[in-house]
Amino acid sequence: MSKTVNIPIGPVHPALKEPVRFTIEVEGEKVVGADYEVGYVHRGIEWAGMRQNPIKTIHLSERICGICAFCHPLCFVQAIEEIGDVEVPERAEYIRVITAELERIHSHMLWAGVAAHEIGFDSILNLTWNIREKVMDIVEYITGNRVTYGMLQIGGVRRNITEKQYPKIREATQYYRELLDKIEDVFLRDPTIRMRSRDxxxxxxxxxxxxxxxxxxxxxxxxxxxxxxxxxxxxxxxxDVKAIMPEEPIGDVYDRIFVRIREIGQSADIIEQCLDQMEPGPILAEQNVAKLLADLQNFEGEAVGRAEAPRGEVFHYVRMNKNEAPLSWKARAPTYNNVQTWPDMIVGEELADVPIIVASIDPCVSCTDRVTLIKDGKEEIVTGEQLHKLSVLKTKRVMRR
Amino acid sequence: MGEIGGKEVRIEEIENVIKEKVGKGVITSEIRKRKVVGKERKSLWMRIKKESLKDVIKVLFDFQYPHLSVISGSDLGDKVELLYHFTLGYGEPQKEQLITFAVQLDKKDLTIPTITDLIPGALLTEREKQEFFGIKVIGIPDSRRAFLADDLKNAHPWIRDDKETARIAKDVHAKEVKK
Incomplete structure (x- = not known):
């Protein structure tokens, strides 16, 4: 009999947007092999987008990801604008940056909470998500929505940010800047989190x-x-944007926490820079939607739209051929690329480390559904909760050291 | 492998080097321009022959390890076009270059060599193209299905006139109505 055991994890959990199934091969506590399987929730969004007009697709693409609800439509509209050579008013471009950066803050805060939960610190989860509410309020304040913003249109944005709103936005960026040191204390200088994430x-x-x-x-x-x-x-x-990297990158979970926490401060800076630089002016190239729809039917060509979402590069390819619907549309989310790194990260680690490693790429999958342990030919069902407990127990163990 | 490391590599230079080394494989080449808040941005689009795909990609390695964003595709009627989107020059402010290689495949011969031997990260996107266009990627190390459900086993949704996809799309709603 082989000494190793295969443990399937996932794929379905009601709280997940992107169910993924893992098969983890363990030898005792040590992971010796890992594989992933995606596609449990392929909704054919691109297929639908190739059968309807691009304005509808903007709102459809917001629903690709609940967290990156701005980056996906942003890539899509950029591609369409390039095809039709639409000149976007400068103020609209700034408003897009502000919304994208607010999205980054809320996504990173959400992730930090999930990471704390995976390690076993649920009080930190509640604390970070409480802090996150401030940015959610601002997103709602300027777009009218908490999740899918409905902010974008081909040729600009649908809502202006008025000068009256500036003080409230500045207040929020200031709030995060002041808290940053405390957040860093919790995530980067805490000995237990460091022990669970370093190397x-x-x-x-x-x-x-x-x-x-x-x-x-x-x-x-x-x-x-x-x-x-x-x-x-x-x-x-x-x-002024510079990629944030650790001074001496190792590529472990700690470094991934470091990058995200520092990016919260960076986003606050960018938003303030936008508020300082933004000039008054129009926010939409074409106000009349009926005319825009008619114009879109004359668009011909292909283009790509790229954006740095909280999780990484989003990439959209669109091809139009003078029809109502695009001839082709490919939307590529960052997790699409990053899932391939999981086996490299997981192999060689302890089973109890799997939840935090899986969460460390910030996938749309952050916890696991159930585990079927196949031991001596018998199947044993272990819940995701029990796997989570393993991780919590490890935290308690390292704290005692 | 060369590193760009602070030195700006112009898109025209990349185009020239590709033409010099694999000139025969390039069908058309175009540098497209787009202004973003008043600043010009360029991207290189090349239509290339299928047999030269790997040679062209190898040229990119002379500059830096190329980043493959994704492989996208279009159904053009009697042909399927695959587009390999690469970037070079990342890491330096405003110096990244976007390079797209397009390869057309006849629907009678939907095969393409794998590029996973050059860039292992291309695996998932190649698996996806196999499913969605019904392409056979020759030499792919893992040809399992990636995204589609089992009842779409014979369907290739991104082929415009795919009968199986049309049937399933119709059936999905028909079943809901019956319930």
């Missing part, structure tokens, strides 16, 4: 390049990829 789930720079990793996952491994810096879009060419 755990390492992805080397070489492998990050080979596996086309993007976003904080790549940056933590020492690959300085950041679309905002490398290939600036919307108003980013005018803004």
């Amino acid at each position: 755990v789930g390492i992805l080397t720079k070489k492998r990050a390049l080979e596996l086309c990793a993007v976003g904080p996952t790549a940056r933590a491994s020492g690959v300085p990829k950041d679309v905002r810096q490398d290939f600036p879009y919307i108003a980013y060419p005018d803004l």
